[in-house]
Amino acid sequence: xxxxxxxxxxxxxxxxxxxxxxxxxxxxxxxxxxxxxxxxxxxxxxxxxxxxxxxxxxxxxxxxxxxxxxxxxxxxxxxxxxxxxxxxxxxxxxxxxxxxxxxxxxxxxxxxxxxxxxxxxxxxxxxxxxxxxxxxxxxxxxxxxxxxxxxxxxxxxxxxxxxxxxxxxxxxxxxxxxxxxxxxxxxxxxxxxxxxxxxxxxxxxxxxxxxxxxxxxxxxxxxxxxxxxxxxxxxxxxxxxxxxxxxxxxxxxxxxxxxxxxxxxxxxxxxxxxxxxxxxxxxxxxxxxxxxxxxxxxxxxxxxxxxxxxxxxxxxxxxxxxxxxxxxxxxxxxxxxxxxxxxxxxxxxxxxxxxxxxxxxxxxxxxxxxxxxxxxxxxxxxxxxxxxxxxxxxxxxx
Amino acid sequence: xxxxxxxxxxxxxxxxxxxxxxxxxxxxxxxxxxxxxxxxxxxxxxxxxxxxxxxxxxxxxxxxxxxxxxxxxxxxxxxxxxxxxxxxxxxxxxxxxxxxxxxxxxxxxxxxxxxxxxxxxxxxxxxxxxxxxxxxxxxxxxxxxxxxxxxxxxxxxxxxxxxxxxxxxxxxxxxxxxxxxxxxxxxxxxxxxxxxxxxxxxxxxxxxxxxxxxxxxxxxxxxxxxxxxxxxxxxxxxxxxxxxxxxxxxxxxxxxxxxxxxxxxxxxxxxxxxxxxxxxxxxxxxxxxxxxxxxxxxxxxxxxxxxxxxxxxxxxxxxxxxxxxxxxxxxxxxxxxxxxxxxxxxxxxxxxxxxxxxxxxxxxxxxxxxxxxxxxxxxxxxxxxxxxxxxxxxxxxx
Numbered sequence: 001x002x003x004x005x006x007x008x009x010x011x012x013x014x015x016x017x018x019x020x021x022x023x024x025x026x027x028x029x030x031x032x033x034x035x036x037x038x039x040x041x042x043x044x045x046x047x048x049x050x051x052x053x054x055x056x057x058x059x060x061x062x063x064x065x066x067x068x069x070x071x072x073x074x075x076x077x078x079x080x081x082x083x084x085x086x087x088x089x090x091x092x093x094x095x096x097x098x099x100x101x102x103x104x105x106x107x108x109x110x111x112x113x114x115x116x117x118x119x120x121x122x123x124x125x126x127x128x129x130x131x132x133x134x135x136x137x138x139x140x141x142x143x144x145x146x147x148x149x150x151x152x153x154x155x156x157x158x159x160x161x162x163x164x165x166x167x168x169x170x171x172x173x174x175x176x177x178x179x180x181x182x183x184x185x186x187x188x189x190x191x192x193x194x195x196x197x198x199x200x201x202x203x204x205x206x207x208x209x210x211x212x213x214x215x216x217x218x219x220x221x222x223x224x225x226x227x228x229x230x231x232x233x234x235x236x237x238x239x240x241x242x243x244x245x246x247x248x249x250x251x252x253x254x255x256x257x258x259x260x261x262x263x264x265x266x267x268x269x270x271x272x273x274x275x276x277x278x279x280x281x282x283x284x285x286x287x288x289x290x291x292x293x294x295x296x297x298x299x300x301x302x303x304x305x306x307x308x309x310x311x312x313x314x315x316x317x318x319x320x321x322x323x324x325x326x327x328x329x330x331x332x333x334x335x336x337x338x339x340x341x342x343x344x345x346x347x348x349x350x351x352x353x354x355x356x357x358x359x360x361x362x363x364x365x366x367x368x369x370x371x372x373x374x375x376x377x378x379x380x381x382x383x384x385x386x387x388x389x390x391x392x393x394x395x396x397x398x
Numbered sequence: 399x400x401x402x403x404x405x406x407x408x409x410x411x412x413x414x415x416x417x418x419x420x421x422x423x424x425x426x427x428x429x430x431x432x433x434x435x436x437x438x439x440x441x442x443x444x445x446x447x448x449x450x451x452x453x454x455x456x457x458x459x460x461x462x463x464x465x466x467x468x469x470x471x472x473x474x475x476x477x478x479x480x481x482x483x484x485x486x487x488x489x490x491x492x493x494x495x496x497x498x499x500x501x502x503x504x505x506x507x508x509x510x511x512x513x514x515x516x517x518x519x520x521x522x523x524x525x526x527x528x529x530x531x532x533x534x535x536x537x538x539x540x541x542x543x544x545x546x547x548x549x550x551x552x553x554x555x556x557x558x559x560x561x562x563x564x565x566x567x568x569x570x571x572x573x574x575x576x577x578x579x580x581x582x583x584x585x586x587x588x589x590x591x592x593x594x595x596x597x598x599x600x601x602x603x604x605x606x607x608x609x610x611x612x613x614x615x616x617x618x619x620x621x622x623x624x625x626x627x628x629x630x631x632x633x634x635x636x637x638x639x640x641x642x643x644x645x646x647x648x649x650x651x652x653x654x655x656x657x658x659x660x661x662x663x664x665x666x667x668x669x670x671x672x673x674x675x676x677x678x679x680x681x682x683x684x685x686x687x688x689x690x691x692x693x694x695x696x697x698x699x700x701x702x703x704x705x706x707x708x709x710x711x712x713x714x715x716x717x718x719x720x721x722x723x724x725x726x727x728x729x730x731x732x733x734x735x736x737x738x739x740x741x742x743x744x745x746x747x748x749x750x751x752x753x754x755x756x757x758x759x760x761x762x763x764x765x766x767x768x769x770x771x772x773x774x775x776x777x778x779x780x781x782x783x784x785x786x787x788x789x790x791x792x793x794x795x796x
Contacts, residue, residue, distance in 0.1 A: 025585065025600075026600050026603070026604075029604045029607065029608070044594075045589070045591065045594065046591055046592060052651075075580065075581075075620065076579055076580065076581035076620075077579060077580030077581030077582070077592065077593055077620070078580070078592065079590075079592055080592060093651070094693070094694075095579065095581050095594075095643075095693065096581075096592070097591070097592040137767070144769075145769055149769075150796075152604075152769065152795075152796055153601045153602075153604035153605045153608070153699075153795070153796075154601065154699065154768040154769045154771075154795070155769045156597075156600050156601055156604045157597040157598070157600065157601040157695055157699075157768075157769075158597075158769055160585045160595055160596065160597035160600045160601075161594065161595050161597045162595075163585055163586070163587075163588070163589075163595055164585075165585055165586050181474055181475060181493065182473065182474065182475030182476075183473075183474035183475030183493050183494075184475070187423065187558045187561055187562075187563055188561070188563045189561075190561070191443070191561075192477075193443065193444055193495070194444060194475065194476065194477055194478060194494070194495040195475060196442075196443065196493075196559065197558055197559050197560075197561055198558065199554075199555040199556075199558035199559045200555070202423075202424055202554050202555065202558045203551045203552065203554055203555040203558075204551075205424070206424075206427045206550075206551035206554045207551045209427065210427070210551070222473065222474075222475070253450075253491075295492070295493065297555055301551075301552065301555075324746055325746060325747075325748055325749075325750045326750050327749075327750045348722055348723060348752060349723075350723055350789065351723075351725075351751075351789060352723045352724050352725045352751055352752045352753075352789045353749075353750055353751050353752075354746060354750045354751075354752060355750075369535070370552040370555075371542075371543055371547075371550065371552045371553045371555075371556055373552075391748065391749060391750045397550075397551070397552070398548075398550055
């Protein structure tokens with residue numbers, strides 16, 4: 001059987017590049033930047049005053065002058081005043097441009113102003129103090145944000161400050177979500193005693209939205225011909241098909257067979273894991289990928305986070321995220337020769353250690369349990385006993 | 399001067415309740431649930447088959463019968479078959495209802511089917527195996543998700559499965575963002591040498607969007623009368639005003655004065671912290687809150703995460719999040735008697751410990767630096783030396 005590591009490797013070999021598109025900068029949060037952002041002028045663009053107070057020429061202070069004539073006042077956004085007499089000063093505000101002939105700012109708290117006279121009441125003044133020097137952070141033409149990063153609010157600020165109203169971002173794949181199974185009815189319907197409501201498709205969609213990826217939804221009834229027709233249609237319109245259900249050994253699980261009949265080559269079927277063993281993955285000759293997840297909700301949810309999201313991140317060119325680890329809070333035993341994805345609740349101790357506490361559900365169909373947890377802890381297949389304090393790979397979700 | 403702890407305490411004393419509203423369940427992710435969600439029937443709603451195979455009456459197996467006549471086939475979503483002869487079995491699929499007269503499922507791998515005869519080829523069969531018993535997870539009427547939680551994809555699944563197409567969620571406050579300062583021009587404009595582009599408002603907006611909170615934007619020029627008029631208007635239309643800039647000691651910083659003139663009582667002004675010392679906070683007699691952040695981008699960003707977001711979370715009734723801590727990666731020295739919010743990049747070690755590495759910017763105006771970090775580490779004001787390995791409070795952002 002395919003191991004978890006092999007399955008992840010096969011999927012990561014199917015990384016795609018769906019190109020780029022331009023979006024308004026204020027709607028770019030959560031997307032991946034596809035161009036370097038350059039400084040359109042020095043940062044700061046001028047010698048920027050960082051304290052409200054008076055600006056002087058330091059040489060006069062060094063020569064012993066303590067009392068200066070206030071010859072003007074200059075706010076942030078004002079054109080700089082022109083001042084040549086070194087016995088003069090100006091009142092100046094945070095964010096203002098330091099005039100060329102001045103080089104030092106003394107804050108109001110250290111000055112006594114009487115009429116148009118400003119007396120410096122401290123002894124120690126450093127030349128150039130309270131000034132954020134032009135170009136100190138970045139020079140004109142410097143790269144201020146590099147391509148390939150997730151656009152955060154902090155990056156939006158940089159993009160805004162260099163005047164980029166439109167930014168180039170990586171395109172997301174076109175994704176369709178297909179739940180399968182005749183036992184499924186819509187959320188607004190009242191199921192017969194032997195039916196259940198659709199939920200996997202909505203869960204998948206909500207997770208994709210968290211990652212800035214929109215998706216369509218299609219439902220396929222348990223009928224071979226319909227399944228082939230619908231999948232054929234989706235293979236033409238989408239880059240990725242996420243199927244949920246219809247991949248176990250049941251007589252009415254047409255999906256693996258139907259996929260191969262419509263030209264989707266199987267790359268693996270069944271993974272040495274719990275939950276999610278009947279996971280099927282394939283590709284057609286146009287490069288369209290099919291992730292066919294088992295229908296039980298926890299298995300679908302786990303496979304989405306363990307396999308699909310890392311693929312999505314790699315596809316939009318995100319630098320590989322740091323792998324996450326957590327320490328098991330208590331001894332745990334799992335006998336079968338399967339990689340076990342344990343549902344855990346994580347906490348960060350006052351000692352800054354990440355602890356994963358198991359919260360056992362009633363098997364992979366118990367989704368109510370998942371709402372109380374925030375991660376899967378991945379326990380290796382080749383062991384059965386796992387000790388409190390041991391560290392394992394963590395797959396967080398929210 | 400107000401300490402960071404005092405400021406946070408004063409703000410948390412201004413928690414509001416803006417009521418509730420109903421939203422479609424598939425648009426509720428990221429909102430806070432304002433009602434308990436009940437099971438509308440048992441979970442699972444029937445004795446649910448968990449493996450594809452045959453269903454038998456265990457008593458026949460216990461009596462020694464190994465070969466059963468296949469009298470039918472039943473898929474998920476089918477009405478249960480009626481079978482009375484204990485020497486008969488049915489083929490049954492994952493997700494199907496177990497018929498009343500049968501109690502045990504043997505998976506296909508352990509059965510040899512020849513024509514209409516199914517022979518069990520294993521010796522050990524447990525009564526009730528491969529069945530997820532009706533009501534095992536939850537009983538009809540049980541609370542499956544409690545009020546007051548952030549709605550995650552996992553919770554969306556539960557809401558969908560109980561057929562709640564509309565859910566009651568907490569209302570968000572109506573927020574307006576007001577950057578202030580004559581030196582500011584719009585992002586699409588080319589600033590004069592003494593001007594800069596607006597960015598704080600876009601950053602604040604992007605952070606609020608991450609927390610499901612929409613906001614409007616207004617710009618106020620540095621003019622006392624205009625400031626009073628605009629703030630008066632906003633006090634009538636919004637629950638919260640987020641100001642950025644205009645609160646330092648500058649002669650053109652009308653904001654604190656203007657706020658008090660239009661009836662906003664000061665609760666504190668100036669906090670013992672860097673960055674963000676000139677932070678002003680107040681409330682009017684209608685309960686409208688004004689967070690007036692200092693204009694420098696890093697100060698605004700820090701205050702937003704340290705003060706506003708915890709207030710927002712408490713206001714929508716989110717259970718208090720666990721406080722976060724990280725260990726300092728190297729010795730650090732900070733002399734002034736101020737709480738210092740150090741810009742750090744966090745990493746999780748293979749030992750599951752969260753480490754915070756300082757990334758020093760060029761003071762609080764250097765926003766480009768912030769794009770490379772992911773948290774503030776809060777270093778107490780009453781100390782100057784901080785040692786590698788020591789653990790401090792962490793304020794993550796993304």
